[in-house]
Amino acid sequence: MTVLFDRHGVKLLQGDCRDVLACVEPRTVDMLLTDPPYGMAFESGWTAAKLTVKSDGVRQGVRVVRSALNDLQPTFHPDMHALVFCHWESWPDFYDNLCHLFSVRNALVWSKSGGGMGDLRHEYAKDYEIILFGACGRGRELAGQRVGAVLSHKRVSAAERDVPFQKPVGLLAELIERHAPPGGLVLDPFVGSGSTLVAALETGRRAIGVELDAERAEIARARLERWCAQGRLGNATTPRTQEQAGLALEP
Numbered sequence: 544m545t546v547l548f549d550r551h552g553v554k555l556l557q558g559d560c561r562d563v564l565a566c567v568e569p570r571t572v573d574m575l576l577t578d579p580p581y582g583m584a585f586e587s588g589w590t591a592a593k594l595t596v597k598s599d600g601v602r603q604g605v606r607v608v609r610s611a612l613n614d615l616q617p618t619f620h621p622d623m624h625a626l627v628f629c630h631w632e633s634w635p636d637f638y639d640n641l642c643h644l645f646s647v648r649n650a651l652v653w654s655k656s657g658g659g660m661g662d663l664r665h666e667y668a669k670d671y672e673i674i675l676f677g678a679c680g681r682g683r684e685l686a687g688q689r690v691g692a693v694l695s696h697k698r699v700s701a702a703e704r705d706v707p708f709q710k711p712v713g714l715l716a717e718l719i720e721r722h723a724p725p726g727g728l729v730l731d732p733f734v735g736s737g738s739t740l741v742a743a744l745e746t747g748r749r750a751i752g753v754e755l756d757a758e759r760a761e762i763a764r765a766r767l768e769r770w771c772a773q774g775r776l777g778n779a780t781t782p783r784t785q786e787q788a789g790l791a792l793e794p
């Protein structure tokens with residue numbers, strides 16, 4: 544596990560998330576926010592190489608996610624919230640494979656406000672994704688006013704994207720503010736281009752992100768550096784205690 548970034552309570556690690564357990568203190572993760580390999584084979588003509596996500600392939604993705612989250616369970620705070628992005632075709636598999644770790648409360652819908660690949664004449668536009676919301680124990684209350692389960696945020700345009708399937712920082716920041724307490728720790732074991740970590744910086748939460756692919760991890764590191772250079776940090780809050788910081792690795 545290599546530490547690529549470690550500032551403002553936000554840490555980016557490059558390696559296999561199934562090896563990250565030793566780097567996170569037990570019972571410290573307040574929010575699991577992740578967009579794992581979907582368990583689908585994404586292949587479509589010329590884009591096939593670009594769309595490849597490590598650990599993808601029918602059923603393989605969900606196996607990796609289950610095994611990683613099983614290993615990480617000791618790090619979950621007793622009232623942790625989990626938000627897991629899922630493809631519409633594989634979300635029942637994710638539900639079945641994760642519901643022993645937390646009780647699933649809702650399936651949120653991320654409405655992308657239009658667009659989407661697929662058959663233009665015979666199918667509805669694929670303009671949404673499912674986000675499973677689960678909580679350990681009773682879970683803590685959601686922050687802010689009660690809102691509906693459909694969250695509208697524009698997708699990241701092709702011109703703005705660093706990697707395929709990049710999630711909008713605004714959507715992740717909204718989720719973090721609702722589900723992670725100020726100063727709380729967010730874990731993303733499948734961090735891709737680092738969107739979750741950027742959202743944590745913006746909202747003043749601590750975070751740990753892990754990415755297997757060295758090239759993507761480097762993209763995430765560069766993005767975090769750019770973000771810091773732009774001075775767009777949120778109101779960083781003091782970790783509740785040193786132990787709860789959950790950042791056991793030396794830089």
Ligand SMILES: C[S@@+](CC[C@H](N)C(=O)[O-])C[C@H]1O[C@@H](n2cnc3c(N)ncnc32)[C@H](O)[C@@H]1O
Nearest residue numbers: 559560578597598709710733735736738754755
């Ligand atoms: C769907 S992408 C995440 C994209 C991210 N939400 C973003 O906005 O950039 C899933 C990521 O998980 C990574 N991944 C797959 N298996 C992994 C593993 N065992 N450990 C860590 N990362 C892994 C892939 O390389 C890929 O970048």
